[in-house]
Amino acid sequence: MSVIDGGMKLKYLFKRRTPSTFKPVILVTGCSSGVGLALAQMLHKMVQYRVVITARTSSLAHLSSQFVSDERFWIRNLDVTSHSDRVELIGEIERQWGGVNILINNAGITYRAVLEHMTNESEHHQMETNYFGPVELTRLVLPNMRKVGRGKIINVSSVSGMLAMPTLASYSASKYALEGMSEALWYELRPLGINVSLIQPGFINSKSFKNVYYTDKSKPDAEKDGVYVDYYTNLAPFIEKLMGASFTTPQSVAKKILKVIQTEKPPLWIPATIDASIFYYLRRWIPRRILLPLLFTMLPKSRKWGATYTNRRRE
Numbered sequence: 001m002s003v004i005d006g007g008m009k010l011k012y013l014f015k016r017r018t019p020s021t022f023k024p025v026i027l028v029t030g031c032s033s034g035v036g037l038a039l040a041q042m043l044h045k046m047v048q049y050r051v052v053i054t055a056r057t058s059s060l061a062h063l064s065s066q067f068v069s070d071e072r073f074w075i076r077n078l079d080v081t082s083h084s085d086r087v088e089l090i091g092e093i094e095r096q097w098g099g100v101n102i103l104i105n106n107a108g109i110t111y112r113a114v115l116e117h118m119t120n121e122s123e124h125h126q127m128e129t130n131y132f133g134p135v136e137l138t139r140l141v142l143p144n145m146r147k148v149g150r151g152k153i154i155n156v157s158s159v160s161g162m163l164a165m166p167t168l169a170s171y172s173a174s175k176y177a178l179e180g181m182s183e184a185l186w187y188e189l190r191p192l193g194i195n196v197s198l199i200q201p202g203f204i205n206s207k208s209f210k211n212v213y214y215t216d217k218s219k220p221d222a223e224k225d226g227v228y229v230d231y232y233t234n235l236a237p238f239i240e241k242l243m244g245a246s247f248t249t250p251q252s253v254a255k256k257i258l259k260v261i262q263t264e265k266p267p268l269w270i271p272a273t274i275d276a277s278i279f280y281y282l283r284r285w286i287p288r289r290i291l292l293p294l295l296f297t298m299l300p301k302s303r304k305w306g307a308t309y310t311n312r313r314r315e
Helices: 003-012 034-044 057-064 083-097 120-148 169-192 229-245 250-262 274-285 288-298
Strands: 025-028 050-055 073-077 102-105 151-156 194-200 269-271
Touching: 025 034, 025 083, 034 050, 034 250, 050 057, 050 083, 057 073, 073 083, 083 120, 102 120, 120 151, 120 169, 120 194, 151 169, 151 250, 169 194, 194 250, 269 274, 274 288
Parallel strands: 025 050, 025 102, 050 073, 102 151, 151 194, 194 269
Antiparallel strands: none
């Protein structure tokens, strides 16, 4: 265990854990793969919880092949970008179980494109999935949490919500928005006995780097002989390499979420990988005017980016 990871564990040292006197209702979004699926597998074995796992229609058959939906464990359709889906699901849970006690906003997508290659449609899709969907789900579950006098909102963010990366501008913007909302919500809900936590994963050893969205101009088979060709050529294999070298698995991140579920008054910020823990402290110890140029030099061949762009201002 690293010193940084050990330091984050100290946040839990004096947090009292108490057995529940009732079966909390847990709603998890984005369970078709990755962290969401790993968490679903853990919760499926824990009979002290009532659980609703969700995915879009296209992934329901995959989930149904792994889990049996019964009176304690539900598999439900949820497109987080759909207002009607969100309202219908929360309404069903309230009618059957009284409401959601623990909301885990895990569903998310990633657009890989420089900002100039994004479109209005792709920007809206990115924000609707990673921000507006979680925001409305949160609003929908809060009345019941206030009535009960307890609850947890657990938002799965990203290291990109701490420090942005090139070709991920819109994705970073959605995670920055989620983090800002969560921080304000922490203040608003603290007097009401409702906890808010941000899980901040970095690079996870998984195939999720392949499950990204592209615009017409950023997709791998698009013509890339312009100013941004070096960005795409160098960053994609760089990110893939970092993910392949990571010791963090979806299961280990799911365990951190489970710890938040089981901990009374968990912290707001919870870095979930080694690199996220490092960035968590770097951005606090090093001024941004120094940190950003330093990080830029660490990106592959960054000094040559845009070198063939003839109108570039020469310094």
